[in-house]
Amino acid sequence: MSGLQITGAALLIGWLIGAGFLTWAYHRAGPIWIERHSLRFTLGGKKRRCSGAIGEMAILGYSALLLWIVDAITPSLSFFDILIRHPVLAAAGFVFASGIVAAYTVSEVEHPDAATKRRLRQTYAIYSVFSTLLFGGGMILIFALVTQFGADTRNFAVEAEPILADLDAAAAGPVAETARAVEFAHLDAMRLLKRAQDQMTPVFIFAIAIFTLNLIVLYTPIRALYRDNAVLLTNISTLIAIAAVGAAGAIVYIKSYNAFLGEYLGRLIALPRDIVSADALFQRRYTDILLAAEGKSSLVGFIGDLSREWGGLTAVVGVVQAASARLAKKPEIAGALHALAIEVEEPNAPAAKAKKKEATA
Numbered sequence: 001m002s003g004l005q006i007t008g009a010a011l012l013i014g015w016l017i018g019a020g021f022l023t024w025a026y027h028r029a030g031p032i033w034i035e036r037h038s039l040r041f042t043l044g045g046k047k048r049r050c051s052g053a054i055g056e057m058a059i060l061g062y063s064a065l066l067l068w069i070v071d072a073i074t075p076s077l078s079f080f081d082i083l084i085r086h087p088v089l090a091a092a093g094f095v096f097a098s099g100i101v102a103a104y105t106v107s108e109v110e111h112p113d114a115a116t117k118r119r120l121r122q123t124y125a126i127y128s129v130f131s132t133l134l135f136g137g138g139m140i141l142i143f144a145l146v147t148q149f150g151a152d153t154r155n156f157a158v159e160a161e162p163i164l165a166d167l168d169a170a171a172a173g174p175v176a177e178t179a180r181a182v183e184f185a186h187l188d189a190m191r192l193l194k195r196a197q198d199q200m201t202p203v204f205i206f207a208i209a210i211f212t213l214n215l216i217v218l219y220t221p222i223r224a225l226y227r228d229n230a231v232l233l234t235n236i237s238t239l240i241a242i243a244a245v246g247a248a249g250a251i252v253y254i255k256s257y258n259a260f261l262g263e264y265l266g267r268l269i270a271l272p273r274d275i276v277s278a279d280a281l282f283q284r285r286y287t288d289i290l291l292a293a294e295g296k297s298s299l300v301g302f303i304g305d306l307s308r309e310w311g312g313l314t315a316v317v318g319v320v321q322a323a324s325a326r327l328a329k330k331p332e333i334a335g336a337l338h339a340l341a342i343e344v345e346e347p348n349a350p351a352a353k354a355k356k357k358e359a360t361a
Helices: 003-029 031-037 052-072 079-085 087-108 114-170 175-198 201-219 221-269 280-297 299-306 310-327 349-360
Strands: 039-043 046-050
Touching (some): 003 031, 003 052, 003 079, 031 052, 031 114, 039 052, 039 221, 052 114, 052 201, 052 221, 079 114, 087 114, 114 175, 114 201, 114 221, 175 221, 175 280, 175 299, 201 221, 201 310, 221 280, 221 299, 221 310, 299 310
Antiparallel strands (some): 039 046
């Protein structure tokens, strides 16, 4: 089996474990979580609901799929490499995730009735396994992104050195060799700059995944899982995604992209004028290369290059999600959309209908 297949199998096993503990927790909670975490929606003019476990399983599966995708596009450090090479850091992350889950559990088990409080404590103890898997997977995902980003930055600096060295050597050669060196250096430089843009791809995919998840939370019955905090949580996660894209873009532009172009342009300009002007065809090509490099060195040029691929898609999805979050605050459209699900009668529905008939009679 390949590394990606092994990672996929491990994530599937993790999802099954999380789904098992989640189902157990909902079963142990009984009617307490029916009121708290049911997925409510309207279908065929009737109010329906189903277990909130379905929505939470979907979120865990979505997170596992995102982790697998990020593992596929971050070759410097795989899912298992993080656990094997950094056992102390992985253990610290596990403890941190467990601490967050424990703090949340303490805040949720308070109840005036002693029996209900005991049942809630048992329920959240079971549920903590699912929560730890979810938070732990998120921390591994972020660590993989940061590690790959650092590796790409170092590789960029290493690959930039021979390009600049070739231009230094070209200044001492004859016109034909200088022209050939400048042309090949230009090709290598454009490929290297494209690699710097590709460095942003995992971050863009991460942001798109967050924006998409926010849309799912806002406009599906899954919103009921978060009760009154759905819009707040999506706003916070949106800010995290924007901050990640902004920070990564700034580092790439300042440390790699613009820094390399500054040195590259400096060496082009430093070429002896008598060599450049000795051949009219070379002089014209030299001018084109110089102007193209100057155009790319600006911040506008960098953003324009990013917007052609994943960056543009990220911007579109981000704008859609931001507009949807604002619309979701309006009461007339704040409810969940229609969804397909198995019809489940409300608890004590026959008794409630009978009382309603008596009242109308």
